[in-house]
Amino acid sequence: MQHFLLSSKARTISLKAVFSMGEDKAYQTFCDMRWAETDGEAVCPRCGCTESYSIATRRKFKCVGCHHQYSVTSGTIFASRKMSFTDLLAAIVIFVNGAKGVAALQLSRDLDCQYKTAFVLTHKLREAMAREQMDRQLNGVVEIDGAYFGGHVKPENRKEDRKDRRLKMNQTGKRQCVVIMRERNGKSLPFIVRNEGDAVPYVRDHVGTVATIMADEGTGWDALHAGWDTRRVNHSVAFLDNGACTNQAESYFSRLRRMEVGTHHHIAGPYIGQYAREASWREDNRRVDNGTQAAMVTAAAMEAPVSRQWKGYWQRG
Known part of the structure; x- marks a missing residue:
């Protein structure tokens, strides 16, 4: 077909x-x-x-x-x-x-x-x-995930001079986290935070209390269990576990990453929110004629x- x-x-x-x-x-x-x-x-x-x-x-x-x-x-x-x-x-x-x-x-x-x-x-x-997307409320099954953009640190030329870029002391401080909340087969809503765990207050404002939330094993999502029926999937073990997955959230990040790598080359900094919302709009309307x-x-x-x-x-x- x-x-x-x-x-x-x-x-x-x-x-x-x-x-x-x-x-x-x-x-x-x-x-x-x-x-x-x-x-x-x-x-x-x-x-x-x-x-x-x-x-x-x-x-x-x-x-x-x-x-x-x-x-x-x-x-x-x-x-x-x-x-x-x-x-x-x-x-x-x-x-x-x-x-x-x-x-x-x-x-x-x-x-x-x-x-x-x-x-x-x-x-x-x-x-x-x-x-x-202003004042959008999400219900049903909502997938949540985060990804980091910006703050790239180039490695030193010589191996002995290179530092562990995963450590906070060796980062630029410019890295930002794009968090996507996406209804299954529905609308999505992105927002920008410093760390993935900072997204919980936004979830309280935009996700209905009767919704079911799907998230990964990140510790930042532990607080979601207090307010919603939250189901987790450990990506180090499986991508789908008893119906729990964040595949549609990952689909959004796939598009955003390809926008960064293949088209714009640099979307971090003060404009990352606009690029994130554009990717959300494109995902929501991907089956709509041009x-x-x-x-x-x-x-x-x-x-x-x-x-x-x-x-x-x-x-x-």
Whole structure:
């Protein structure tokens, strides 16, 4: 039987279709996503009035009620954009088509834009995608696991000068732990902590009390037994033990590791949370066709407010 991702059902949009639709249709697509409740008719973001004059020469609107001038991207994460709507839509399609993510350098070459523009744009998309994970609650069977990223220490050239990098005294202190909580055949939720055991308070906030938790033998998860039906699997003995396993959590980390090694090469530091949430979104929607994925990201970007972190086209000092 053919895998879904190899079938024609997984391909419902292409770059060829985006560039052939033209700027007017691309612009109308953003209008339809922004004002879905009014079938693409403009709604003033300041007063909510549904009557506006269209300033066609500038693709702007003027509210009849408060006389405020606005565009389809005003107040969204794409506010103050300079790229054409065709290029924005193409960027979204390229972004969702990358199973392991898309490097900003590759996107800048595909769209013939500066690397800075592509870098900030992809992070804006990650920020918009992550909004659906806010206040998410997990139930049923929830698998939990952690993995460490960053803080790599290069070994010395000569063997006699090398130190045991497993010891805390020989580490940089920059290592961070990504913890994933994932419902079996459901949604997932990642977060960043210093050590795996620091994740227990997050579990209390986001996992229902009647859920069954699956975890490995790490001592940091011992505290979970006090609040949930917790089942453990010792990976030094087996990967599956009486139905207990963390295979779907490991699947998430496989994707995140491949994003780091094969695409981005460096995801640690201040941005690791955004990459972790992107990998979570890709795992949750891995069986969704790319056209629907592009529509989901576009709609999320139209609903997301102006970014405080990624405002403008480069981060300022």
